[in-house]
Amino acid sequence: MEEAAKRAKSRGIVAGLVIAGLLAALPLAVWMDLTNLTEASLRRQASDLNSVITGVRGYYARNIVARVLASPGATQVVHNYEEIPGAIPIPATLSLELGAVISDQQKNIHYRFVSDYPFANRVPHNLDAFEKASLASLRENPKQALVDSEWSPFHDRVRYIVPVTMGPACVSCHNTHPESPKRDWKVGDVRAIQEIDISQPIAANIFSFKWLLGYFVLAAISGISFLTLQLKQSRTIRTMNTELESANDFLATLSMKISRYISPQIYTSIFSGRKDVTIHTERKKLTIFFSDIQNFTATTERLQPELITELLNEYFTEMSAIAMAYGGTIDKFIGDAMLIFFGDPETRGDVADAQACLKMAWEMQRRLTELNAKWRHAGIEEPFQVRMGINSGFCNVGNFGSNDRMDYTIIGAEANLAARLQSIAQPGQIVVSYETYALVRGDVAAHELAPITMKGISRQVVPYAVDRVLDEGGGKRDIVVERMAGLDLYFNPGAVAPADAERVKSILADAMASLEAGQPKPA
Secondary structure, eight states, X not given: OHHHHHHHHHHHHHHHHHHHHHHHHHXXXXXXXXXXXXXXXXXXXXXXXXXXXXHHHHHHIIIIIHHHHHSOSSOOEETTGGGSTTOEEOHHHHHHHHHHHHHHHOTTEEEEEEOSSOOTTSOOOOOOHHHHHHHHHHHHOOSOOEEEEEEOSSEEEEEEEEEEEOXXXXXXXXXXXXXXXOSOOOTTOEEEEEEEEEEEEGGGGGGGGHHHHHHHHHHHHXXXXXXXXXXXXXXXXXHHHHHHHHHHHHHHHHHHHHHTXXXXXXXXXXXXXXXXXXXXXXXXXXXXXXXXXXXXXXXXXXXXXXXXXXHHHHHHHHHHHHHHHTTOEEEEEETTEEEEEESSSSOSOHHHHHHHHHHHHHHHHHHHHHHHHHHHHTTOSSOOOEEEEEEEEEEEEEEEEOSSOEEEEEESHHHHHHHHHHHHSOTTXXXXXXXXXXXXXXXXXXXXXXXXXXXXXXXXXXEEEEEEEOOTTSOOOSOEEEEETTEEEEEOXXXXXXXXXXXXXXXXXXXXXXXXXXXXOOO
16 A cells, blocks of 8 residues: 555656646747747748839839930939939939838838949948858859848847849949949849848737737646645645554554453454444353363462463463464453353354364363473473363353443353363363263263252253364374373374484383382282
């Protein structure tokens, strides 16, 4: 879940960055559109204006200059026509004057008519690099128009240059005029260039898209607001997640501590929601186990309290582990006694519950034998010997107590009978009731004991002492378990390593010899 949350967070960050990038790119996209629009508009304006001026100049050359020259009279066509009465301007002069008029009226439009062959009485034109290159290029190929574009963040500029070619009238005039710098012009030669220079502030066109820009601004503000809100929510969620993780850690620690005080089955049922924490009981058929350490009070008098505590805690730890392994519900520890039952909150059926309880008790006695050996090796002369009783019957099971303090336990005469069976067992012995024996008779070898009666149970109870737990095939196991005064034996031949077999034989032979030597000789 944590990994999925991290992936979702990463995807959210990437999506946010993409949205932010798109929103930030909107003004740039609009600006680029305006730049392209402005440049295209300037190109069209330059082309149109060039067509107008060229048309005017051509018309003047054909219909005025040519007609005047073809007719005798006093009319003169000169560049300084203003100084001569009746004179008219030559086409070049007309172009220059039209350019001045256009440039004066249109501040963003400049017209130039320039040549590198000025008349002798004219001031030479200053041609920049683009104009010089244009003249050279047009003389090689006059059938073209040259454009130079300049861009800055605040305005666009287009320079549009076309050739001024020599017509028949122009060739006649220039080749005969005394001030002409060149006398070998031919029709079609490039005499000069006609340049239209138009600049246009980009900002002037912005208001043409005022609604679009307004929309983009609003979208950008909305996007920024959304991202800001997302960042705030993300910070809030991170804070909440941190607090939730701390709370979860606290609850996990707390639940782990609580689990030490109640049975794992009950803990799981409560925290999974299968059981409510309310005062409620049910009547169920259970198999109840009760155990008690023989002469525990006398043992506590012989040993120091710290050692007794250590031994008892180790004993309960080992027995509890076995109980949980077989699925038993540990009800409580009563001093040195243990109360365990099978059948609630989970059951595998009456027979399976009884079988599990019997096998658990047998395993407990086996493990206790190992613990006694360990404790004797540690210097404890008389370790624990435990009596065990098992009974199957109906009990009330559930939550008993008040709304403020409850205890999950069992109540009923059948539970008391398990304690009574334990009390009649010999040290190290397991005693079961007939009801339990009937459920597990295929798994156990047992012998009947004298019937007993007890308060609260009207029937006579027939107890059985367990001799052996049978294997899966119904045969007796080779394990020998015997406990009585002077004897505490657990012998499992299958667990003896071949290398230790001779030593085990020697120990048993010595034990037999000691037993023979200790017996009185017959008279």
